[in-house]
Amino acid sequence: MSIDATPEVLAGLDAWRDLPAAQQPQWPDADALGQAVRTLSTYPPLVFAGECDILRTRLAAAARGQAFVLQGGDCAETFAHATADNIRDRIKTILQMSAVLTYGASLPVVKVGRMAGQYAKPRSSGDETREGVTLPAYRGDMVNDFAFTPEARTPDPDRLVRAYHASSATLNLVRAFTQGGFADLRRVHDWNRGFVANSANARYEKLAKDIDKAMKFMEACGADFEAMHRVEFFAAHEALLLDYERPLTRIDSRTGLPYDVSGHFLWVGERTRDIDGAHIDFISRVRNPIGIKLSPKADPDYVLRLIDRVDPEREPGRLTFITRMGAGTVRDALPAIVEKVTASGAVPTWICDPMHGNTFESSTGYKTRRFDDVVEEVRGFFEVHQGLGTVPGGIHIELTGNDVTECLGGAEEILDADLEKRYETVCDPRLNHQQSLELAFLVAEMLSQR
Numbered sequence: 024m025s026i027d028a029t030p031e032v033l034a035g036l037d038a039w040r041d042l043p044a045a046q047q048p049q050w051p052d053a054d055a056l057g058q059a060v061r062t063l064s065t066y067p068p069l070v071f072a073g074e075c076d077i078l079r080t081r082l083a084a085a086a087r088g089q090a091f092v093l094q095g096g097d098c099a100e101t102f103a104h105a106t107a108d109n110i111r112d113r114i115k116t117i118l119q120m121s122a123v124l125t126y127g128a129s130l131p132v133v134k135v136g137r138m139a140g141q142y143a144k145p146r147s148s149g150d151e152t153r154e155g156v157t158l159p160a161y162r163g164d165m166v167n168d169f170a171f172t173p174e175a176r177t178p179d180p181d182r183l184v185r186a187y188h189a190s191s192a193t194l195n196l197v198r199a200f201t202q203g204g205f206a207d208l209r210r211v212h213d214w215n216r217g218f219v220a221n222s223a224n225a226r227y228e229k230l231a232k233d234i235d236k237a238m239k240f241m242e243a244c245g246a247d248f249e250a251m252h253r254v255e256f257f258a259a260h261e262a263l264l265l266d267y268e269r270p271l272t273r274i275d276s277r278t279g280l281p282y283d284v285s286g287h288f289l290w291v292g293e294r295t296r297d298i299d300g301a302h303i304d305f306i307s308r309v310r311n312p313i314g315i316k317l318s319p320k321a322d323p324d325y326v327l328r329l330i331d332r333v334d335p336e337r338e339p340g341r342l343t344f345i346t347r348m349g350a351g352t353v354r355d356a357l358p359a360i361v362e363k364v365t366a367s368g369a370v371p372t373w374i375c376d377p378m379h380g381n382t383f384e385s386s387t388g389y390k391t392r393r394f395d396d397v398v399e400e401v402r403g404f405f406e407v408h409q410g411l412g413t414v415p416g417g418i419h420i421e422l423t424g425n426d427v428t429e430c431l432g433g434a435e436e437i438l439d440a441d442l443e444k445r446y447e448t449v450c451d452p453r454l455n456h457q458q459s460l461e462l463a464f465l466v467a468e469m470l471s472q473r
């Protein structure tokens with residue numbers, strides 16, 4: 024039996040159209056936009072409502088301290104980089120990190136990619152000037168192209184449709200990799216052994232040896248590794264362009280409720296979380312588990328209003344706060360928010376994004392982050408939650424499986440002068456493969472000391 028949505032629910036999905044929507048592109052051709060939106064509305068879902076429900080239960084477990092969430096992927100995916108090798112290497116990095124975190128936390132790790140839809144970017148400025156020439160800012164491949172020419176930077180609605188196809192192809196491969204044997208724990212552990220053997224930091228060796236022993240113990244006890252070679256993997260992106268999210272929102276025939284089937288988990292960014300704005304209205308009406316980014320600018324009372332708005336029932340797993348405070352600020356800014364939320368009876372999932380509060384311009388002119396700041400913010404996040412008796416539920420990382428040079432430091436000691444060697448991001452600097460694994464080892468240590 025199929026249940027229809029009520030007329031109120033259906034009308035509500037378009038209420039955002041009458042509200043201010045920050046960070047939307049100036050599409051030059053309204054007809055072309057209308058055509059793209061109509062096309063998207065005829066396409067099949069990228070994810071299924073039941074999968075979103077499963078993720079909600081996993082996030083609820085993380086909120087209770089019974090699981091730990093790892094969200095990771097590019098700041099901005101690009102069509103050109105949605106290749107088999109890049110997707111494989113990112114999945115591999117996330118799986119390797121998960122294995123280490125699972126051991127450190129002695130908890131299941133909920134794996135979520137910033138993938139298969141992370142094609143739209145909010146920007147600090149609507150335009151960019153280079154050598155006296157000003158053009159519209161790059162807003163993600165879903166909107167325009169990174170090349171600095173007037174043609175490339177003009178928003179093109181056909182890109183909404185291309186983003187769907189790129190996401191669909193990505194997700195297809197992600198499903199194949201995570202279900203087809205690639206994710207076998209024994210392989211993942213072998214990769215981690217390779218990382219430790221080549222790492223300049225001997226500190227990770229002990230943990231890797233401990234995992235080794237645990238695996239041998241499991242094997243000796245007759246653990247069925249074959250049964251463990253499939254892993255759950257979820258797709259997430261920032262729900263920024265409502266002209267992409269709305270046509271991909273569908274009514275679940277089981278419940279008559281709307282799900283945004285462009286991804287399992289959608290979040291609203293720091294720049295678009297206005298409580299009277301279009302994004303919060305839209306996200307409050309879909310059944311997916313949702314996230315909201317919080318910087319130190321978020322006032323605790325405002326955060327309570329956000330909860331009332333998007334999670335009035337206080338449903339476990341429904342709402343995740345992704346806090347991005349900065350390494351030097353997290354210990355001062357986070358406690359008041361967590362305290363107020365906890366006192367209100369709400370139990371959101373708290374996730375630390377140690378990337379976005381730690382960005383600065385290097386002396387060589389690159390947007391970068393220090394590995395040590397990233398680690399320090401996670402440490403501060405753990406300390407704050409430990410101090411308050413609340414649960415640090417996970418981390419949210421901008422990373423790639425490639426050996427890029429975008430963030431400073433790590434055991435390989437990437438320096439200012441190295442940034443130009445392989446600076447490949449089109450938006451924010453990502454941890455490379457090595458730095459990502461190092462972070463996982465360090466966070467595993469923090470988790471095991473709890």
Ligand SMILES: O=C[C@H](O)[C@H](O)COP(=O)(O)O
Pocket residue numbers: 098144145146147148379450451
């Ligand atoms: O991830 C996103 C960036 O932090 C955001 O797009 C702002 O970047 P900008 O300051 O380069 O515009």
Ligand SMILES: C=C(OP(=O)(O)O)C(=O)O
Pocket residue numbers: 098145261291292293294316317347379451
């Ligand atoms: C833009 C982003 O983050 P925030 O909204 O926290 O600045 C992002 O996650 O890429």
Ligand SMILES: [Mn+2]
Pocket residue numbers: 098099379421450451
């Ligand atoms: Mn970013």
